[in-house]
Amino acid sequence: MSAPRAGTTRGERLTPGRLSPGDVVRTGAAGLRARPARVILSALGIAIGIATMIAVIGISSSSREQLLRRLDRLGTNLLTVSPGRTMFGEEAELPGTALAMVQRIRPVRTAAATGGVEATVRRNNHIPDAVTGGIAVQAASTGLLTTLEGAVARGAWLNEATARQPAVVLGAEAARRLGLARTGVQVWMGGRWFTVIGILGPMPLAPEIERSALVGFPAAADLLGFDGHPTTIYERSSDATVEQVRAALPRTVNPENPEEVAVSRPSDALAAKAAAAGAFTGLLLGLGAVALLVGGVGVANTMVISVLERRKEIGLRRSLGATRGQVRLQFLAESLLLSGLGGAAGAVLGALATAGYALSRGWPPVVPPWAVGGAVAATLVVGTLAGIYPAMRAARLSPTVALAAG
Template identity: 50%
Template sequence: MRLAPADLLGLGLLGLRTRKLRAALSALGISIGIATMVVVTGIPASSHQALMDEMSALGSDMLRAQSVSVQNKPVALPEDSVDMVRRIGPVTRVSAVANTHTQVRRSDLIDENDFSGAGLSVLAARRDLLDVVGGSVSSGRYFSRADEVFPTAVLGVQAATQLGIGEIHGGEPPPQIRIDRSWFTVIGVLRAVPLADDLDRAVLTGWHAAQETLRFDGKPTVMYIKAREESLEDVRDVLPATVFPEQPGQVQVSRPSDALAAKRATQNTYSSLFLGLAGVALLVGGVGVANTMVISVLERRREIGLRRALGATQGQIRVQFLTESVALAVLGGAAGTMLGVLVTVGYSAYQGWPWVISPLSVAGGSLGAAVVGMAAGVYPSVRAARLSPAKALAST
């Protein structure tokens, strides 16, 4: 007698319906295995992502390009060099500063030969500079679209200390400084910028204000470039010719940060670790299902003998037990996947990490469980099908 697929499925699920506690305990075994797979991939991946974020904050994706100095004076780069670098495919952000070669003093009452502003650079800065170098303002504000056209200044943390300027408060008259022969209003003070420490000893002015007030020619002297990490070396190779096509040898480009090499090494290590842990978890779950199904065959020999005596074929017996094995694994895999996701999200939130759940581990949880269940059920199903009706009935 031929059975429809729905009938075969019903027979396969018969053992689960009639032995609910055993089915639950059997599914628990595979669910723990799958949950372990999700957790041992999710929690390290979340920790790894937090580590990667910290390494990215060290400038692993940033390059610095500047011209070669002649007689201790930096040579200006072409005026359109920033726009040319922005056209490089892997480049995500680019900004620049330019040395205006002017002097800064606290007031016009200080003699020009006074050294209160010694060692400080007056730089024309673009409005997107802080976004590229990861800088921030400790008090006051950075240049807005309106600020950059007026004679305003933002001080690096060391420059502010040297000029005797503290915090900038909104309700108080802002301090002023003398740059060259013009007054500039200080609108903000920066925090220390680890990725560009030369800005700590700099007085920044708006790009357009420097052109109007300080006779700045609009040509940058230092460029800060962010690019996709996997293409950082390629970007570095083409930067000199892109920045200064006429004299690429006049352009110096920093090498990639050591944090990039450490980041790549860490990624490779974690990838291998995740793969090994996931394989062990699935193996443990598969052994548990196989053990459960072998015991089920031994305990249900009377049922097998009765069905064979009533005309069930060996193929139908195999499908019945194989279906039961796969169903156990799939149910356990679904429950284990949900449990693993919840544990990963909860632990990551507790640690303050950005939680990372691999789509492969979630999508592959139930699929992997089905494959493991099928593999684990092959031997028990074949053994059940080979039982002769007479021996099976006589053994009870």
């Protein structure tokens, strides 16, 4: 076999060199370094869109994680029993023996009750009765705090002795509305003074307790005219028996009219809230997508201007043997690098915004990996779409025309 010839003869065509991936990246990066201010401004639009999308998803996920952790901590085995409606549409009434009947159900671990009292609570007796502050007065059994797994923030909870005295325990919200931060003071309730012996902490599974002033059943009956009929019964059982107990409660509480008994699980509301934590995520993601679209338009505009400004460079490369495909690849690489720069900055900003907001609210900061992956994919799509037209326009330039225009 003869050795290859050192040169070429007339009629033979030179084969253009191939660009390695590293060459493509270096060529694209060189084009961006020549116009740093314009590159930063164009990348900023992409960064804002990506940061918005990641922050929206991250904050929503952090909120949902906080709610789910709270559910795990509070448990999902609490059931509440309340009066339903009679066949005539009127509000039914729970029997006075309802609590004792619930406590007889074998899987029930603990149960307690509250009953509505026709009275108002105010800081003093000079405030009109019409000014209630949205605070309800309720009779409470001594086992209520244990059943709700609540805590006393200040003072003490009702016991067998104080439940018979003019003593009151305030829910966290009730104390705030009354402007009370300590125990030992007196409030005017039902035409007489009651001493505040305790202030409760938050009760996420029983927000109605947070807005209530609680007195013992005996004191409510003797001093406030309470009729002894509970309005809400709280019950806890094991997780495995919750549904079994739930089915048995109506027949146990009111054997004659079980349809007049309503049973609910407070944790369902928190679970629904956790599921709805991303209800507005779609709308906010749409705003982020609009920002990303605007950023993509900015990238396309930058690349079109770059093609117009660099016609001489394009013509020179074409004259030196660069193919249309290589020119097209160069400008597409610039567009992808420009979008990638904005996407990386946006991902960092979005993660920082999520962490800052979540930590300020006491939430665990969560940025789902799929959100980052989606942001990367969106960046690549935007970069490709924004670079296609400028790249094709650059590739179509004739070397002669491009050099003459330069």
